[in-house]
Amino acid sequence: MTPEDKAFLTDLFDAAVAAADPVKALEGHLPDPPRGRTIVIGAGKGAAQLARAFEDLWQGPVEGIVVTRYGYAVPCRHLKVVEAAHPVPDASGAAATEEILSLLGDLTEDDLVVALITGGGSALLAAPPVGLTLEDEQALNKVLLASGAPIGAMNAIRKQASRVKGGRLALAAAPARVVSLVVSDVPGDDPAEVASGPTVPGPATRATALAAIRAHNIDLPENLQRYLEDAPEDAPAPDHPTLSANSVQVIASAAQSLEAAARLAESRGIAAHILSDAIEGEAREVARVHAALAREVKTRNRPFATPCLLLSGGETTVTLRQVGRGGRNSEFLLSFALAAEGMDGLAALAADTDGIDGSEDNAGAFADGHTAASIRAAGIDPAEALSANDAWTAFAACQGLFVPGPTGTNVNDFRAILIR
Incomplete structure (x- = not known):
């Protein structure tokens, strides 16, 4: 050559990379300031850069935490940046996710949550449900990554084995309004698929997950298979009433x-x-x-x-x-x-x-x-x-x-x- x-x-x-620059992507997409607190949460390989860009553009006080891949952090003035493992989650990602959940636990309807979501966030937000462990979530990611299944099939499965994926993180923020600003890394730019949609619910159910496992011959460990078959509830649907005031925008895409x-x-x-x-x-x-x-x-x-x-x-x-x-x-x-x-x-x-x-x-x-x-x-x-x-x-x-x-x-x- x-x-x-x-x-x-x-x-x-x-x-191509410059077209997805965080500052350019965020400009023109910021919500109006709330009467109460502004909380920024985020996850993904570009989450730290988005967080710093948000600080530069936002007029008013802000607090929060984002989690990104090891080696991808940039310094922020007000927002905490945590590094964790990708593509297989680790204890750092699990601890950061618990910190995010704690931050969202006492909000009111006067507060605003801004979710900065980019690709890679699925592994970085690690929160296994009751009955599963971090080791189980790690095993699930390893099996899915080696399966050759398309991203939509993998996400359908991940969403049913998490306390934050599939819109559950937005539920944790209620009654505060959640504005999700998404940098899409998925075919078709469905924001519910980026990072397994922590703040954006999608139509996938346990039945969808089980069908994906069968269609792609994915051999899950027995306890994970049993959990998916017997999980107490599906991830929230797109029309969940608690999430009706939330909004989502794809601010950059392929x-x-x-x-x-x-x-x-x-x-x-x-x-x-x-x-x-x-x-x-x-x-x-x-x-x-x-x-x-x-x-x-x-x-x-x-x-x-x-x-x-x-x-x-x-x-x-x-x-x-x-x-x-x-x-x-x-x-x-x-x-x-x-x-x-x-x-x-x-x-x-x-x-x-x-x-x-x-x-x-x-x-x-x-x-x-x-x-x-x-x-x-x-x-x-x-x-x-x-x-x-x-x-x-x-x-x-x-x-x-x-x-x-x-x-x-x-x-x-x-x-x-x-x-x-």
């Missing part, structure tokens, strides 16, 4: 970020085509479809004429076959590199907009039509690495990793394929 193409793809990623990247490409003379902002499916299979489309464009100049840029977002999944190093974007790109091998005039980037893809410190990776050969030249079989879910090792060997560091936001996968 030429340095110019790598720089161009990096600029596209930066434009669609907005892809559109920003497209505008930048077109300003530089490259026609940009957004395939979708809501692509789901097994990462390696989605990659083969993208590679087939790129090959059609390259060899037959259809359905798009070259030069052009293909953009897509959403949230792919990985079914763990072996425990290698990497994440869904790295796995996508390794599969893409194999399927597009031998193609000239091709440059691709796949990365997570939060800056971290899976288990390592990279957001994703770069690849072109010669990446697979470069990996082999470094002594690694790319097909074997893909089979072992070890994309990080393959890209590290050919210096193809993309490591921007934590970005302070999270609108999910970003994929850009340049075809000249």
Whole structure:
């Protein structure tokens, strides 16, 4: 890949991230100050940056707590920021969640709760229900992450095994009004799915969760399966009367970020085509479809004429076959590199907009039509690495990793394929 193409793809990623900048996202979406207290709560990989932006924009006293991933905190003047584990919850996240619940316990109808919710909050808000433990919640996340199930199915299950997910955190704040400001990292931008919707109820029930378990052959530990079958009540429904005064706004999303990247490409003379902002499916299979489309464009100049840029977002999944190093974007790109091998005039980037893809410190990776050969030249079989879910090792060997560091936001996968 030429340095110019790598720089161009990096600029596209930066434009996508900038479109979800916390200050820009919050401007114009702040509620009116209440007669009583203003409490800010939040969770997610971008929650600390949103909290600091809220402090800068809010006129009046504010208090509260947000929880973010280790390494993602930024200093705030009035709001407490706690770091915890992601994607598997830990004791720090559980303690922060209890502190949030305590803060919400004595509010009145004159008070306002502002919930700053971004992707990653599902793991960071750990509050197992009576009958389950933190260890059970950790086991549940591990099983779901390895299952290959889509995010909607995983969230349907998580919501029924928590004291805060699925709108329950908003119930805990009653009678105070809750305004949820959401940075979406889910296909379709349903705010009830972001971070498993702690303050935004959705339609999922225990029956939905059990159906998802059956549909995706998810093998839960026996006590978790039994709990879901016998849980005392469903998560609150969207029409729950206690939540009728609450409001929710999606303030940043993958669609907005892809559109920003497209505008930048077109300003530089490259026609940009957004395939979708809501692509789901097994990462390696989605990659083969993208590679087939790129090959059609390259060899037959259809359905798009070259030069052009293909953009897509959403949230792919990985079914763990072996425990290698990497994440869904790295796995996508390794599969893409194999399927597009031998193609000239091709440059691709796949990365997570939060800056971290899976288990390592990279957001994703770069690849072109010669990446697979470069990996082999470094002594690694790319097909074997893909089979072992070890994309990080393959890209590290050919210096193809993309490591921007934590970005302070999270609108999910970003994929850009340049075809000249």
